[in-house]
Amino acid sequence: MMRTSDDILPVVGLEIHVELATATKLFCRCRNTFGDPPNTHVCPVCIGLPGALPVMNRRAVELSMKVGLALDCKVADYTKWDRKNYYYPDLPKNYQISQYDLPLAADGRLEIPLSDGSTHVVRVLRAHLEEDAGKNIHAAAAHTGVDLNRSCVPLLEIVSEPDMHSVEQVLGYARAMHRLVRWLGASEANMQMGQMRFEPNVNLRIKRGDVEFRTPIAEIKNLNSFRALERTVAFEIDRQYAAWLEDPEGFSIDKLGKQNRGYDDDREQTVFQREKEEAHDYRYFPDPDLAPVVMDKSWRDSVAAEIGELPLARWKRYTEDYSLSPEEADALTQDPETGDILDEAVDTGADARRGVNLLLGRGAALANERGCAIAAVGVTGGQLGELVKMQDAGEVNATAAARIFDILTETDQSPREVAEREGLLAVSDSNQIEQWVEQVIEASPQAVEDATGGGKKQKGAFGFLTGQVMQLSKGAAQPQEVQQILRQKLGL
Amino acid sequence: MAKQIDIDLVRHVGKLSRIELTDEQVRTFSRQLGEIIGYFDKLRELDTDNVEPMAHAVELTNVFAEDAPGESLTPEAALSNAPDRRDDMFQVPRIIGTGS
Known part of the structure; x- marks a missing residue:
């Protein structure tokens, strides 16, 4: 589809909605939960009964400040909330407090880090705190059910400048934001639960x-996975270029402005959404039920002090101090705890490279088996x-170190104690190894015959015998030494 | 002069508010709303050049609740005044599309 004579620059901005990880909702003390039976966490405030009054959740404001500060934003001295008026069944008050x-x-x-090891900066225009809407459930053919458990859940909307120019940059920004809000404990950002949504x-x-030509801006609503985001942006780039080739003068931002499109997951494409007539006449005005919030320097400083290394x-x-590859550094910065373990180990004087190998080798394998983070496998x-x-x-070889790592996930003992208890300290005592070798030779006459017979099976049989000796040593022997003694004994 | 509350504006606001208005109501509201808005012209006679815009009528700030769960309604109580329900959900005529 791409034609080399045209120089095409995609321009992408992203709005990200993040549900904050508070215990309760933004304006009432109903629980902020997911997946409970419909309308079990509702009260007069969040179902919009007349006369009910909202009270701001302090924690929601602090988490928002934390994200704002981590994004290098100016956190306002003075902020207020406004009513955004529109009618929809999942919005019981007929306005959203935003x-x-x-x-x-x-x-x-x-x-954001890119795959080639470089980085790219995306400016953030603003971040504001608002309430989420309830959920419409289209079960029966003629009707829609409304569950208001999600109504009034705190939602941080983070709006970027249009600073992304490729699918990789868009995904990189979305993933970096996902990691950041989780890192800060501001949101669990579980995509399946709709805790992070992209537009x-x-x-x-x-x-x-x-x-230079500019195509009309397409805004795609409510994407709730990285995959949908990736496909949507890639699809739009191709679609707009094709539409522009058809009509370079007519398909322009000056003539068509901005269009809303929806993403059709089954067809993997975006589709035009007719603008509801007068839909954007929201008639914002300050909410008279909520007092403005002043975030003075001492409050901002105390929230900033909770933010560690990002x-x-x-x-x-x-990548610089430990010379890790971008992928390794990425794997170790999924959450703060994994890197903390590595840093603590390095602080004791351990070699970073070996520490990384253990964490990303056995650590990652165990994490994968157990469905948890590397940090949660239980090695300090x-x-x-x-x-x-x-x-x-x-004192221990690589095999024994891996084995000790596994055992450490279930004990508070030191590695030395484990190595001693399990007999995993390296054995370079050749008398001991000779004994094991003789034991194996006696127990495996067939393998000995194959190994000394010079046939096709020789190599495999020799490997088998080596393995048997290693097993007897519980991994504590050095394989090279075992093979040397084995060769002597077999006369090879 | 404040903005004229003409018939078209009343119809527009009515539509946004999902209120069906008769022609007679539109005329009545146009006149009544015009009178209300007209009062603001009087307020405008004050010189407010050196007054900061207010965001709120009371000079209170930082009214917070702590993030600790309290009582919620039972679904039964929450739905007790709903015009229509199905199981434990509010029921509305089927809506097409996704909201804003």
Whole structure:
């Protein structure tokens, strides 16, 4: 589809909605939960009964400040909430309490890592705190059911500038934001639960010769997976270029402006959505039921003090100081805890490289088996540090270190205690190894015959015998030494 | 002069508010709303050049609740005044499309 004579620059901005991980809703003390039976966490405030009054959840404001600060935003001294008026069954008050002209945070940036090891900066226009709507459930043919458990759940809307110019950058930004809000404990950002939703807006700048064309902006509503986001943006880039080729003068932002499109998951394409007549006449005005919020310097400072090293800073430190690949650094910065374990081990004087190998080898394998994070498999930084140092000193070989790592996930003992208890300390006592070799030779006459017979089976049989000896040693023997003694005994 | 509350504006606001209005009501509301808005012209006579815009009528800020769960209604109580329900959900005529 792409024609080389045209220079095409996709221009993408992203709105991200994040449900905050508070215990209760934004304006009432109903629980903020997911998946419970319909209308079990509702009260006069969140179902919009007349006369009910909202009271702001302090924690929701603090989590929003935290995200704003981590995004390098200016957190407002003074912020307020406004009513956005529209009618929809999942919005019982007939207005959404949102923020219009004085958002909680503005003018920030998020630097994102790219696969080639470089980074890209996306500016953040604003982040504001609003309430989520309920859920419409289209079960019966003629009717729609409304569940208001989600009504009034705190939602942070983060709006980027149109600073992304490729599918990779869009995904990189979305993933970095996902990681950041989880890292900060601001949101669990579980996509299946709709705790993070995307609305990209996409258009193209096309240069043909000296003339620049701009296609109309398409805004795609409510995407709730990275996959849908990726496909939608890729589809829009192709669709808009094809539409522009058909009609370079007519398919322009000046003539068509902005269009809403929806993503059709089954057909994997976006479809035009007719604008509801007058839909955007929201008649915002300050909500008289809520007092404005003043976030003074001491409050901002105390929230800022809770923010530690951010994922990208750590990713950079790992690639630079520990010489890790971008992928390794990425795997170790999924959450703060995994890197904390590595850093603690390195602080004890352990070699970073060996620590990373254990964490991303056995650690990742166990995490995968158990369906948890690497940090949650249960090895502490202190244990990892000691294990790495023992390996460095030749006290345990790589096989034994991996085995000890596994055992450490279930004990508070030190690696040395485990190694001693399990007999995993490296054995370079050749008398002991000779004994094991003789034991194996006696027990495996067929393998001995094959190994010494010079036939096709020789190599496999030799490997088998080596393995048997290693097993007897519980991995504590050095394989090279075992093979040397085995060769002697077999006269090879 | 404040914005004229003409018949078209009343119809527009009626539509946004999902209220069906008769022609006679539109005329009545146009006149009544015009009178209300007209009062603001009087307020405008005040010199407010050096007054900060207000975001709120009371000078209260930072009214918070702690993030601790309290009582909710039972579904039965929540749905007790619903015009229509199915199981434990409010029921409305089928809506097409996704909201805003």
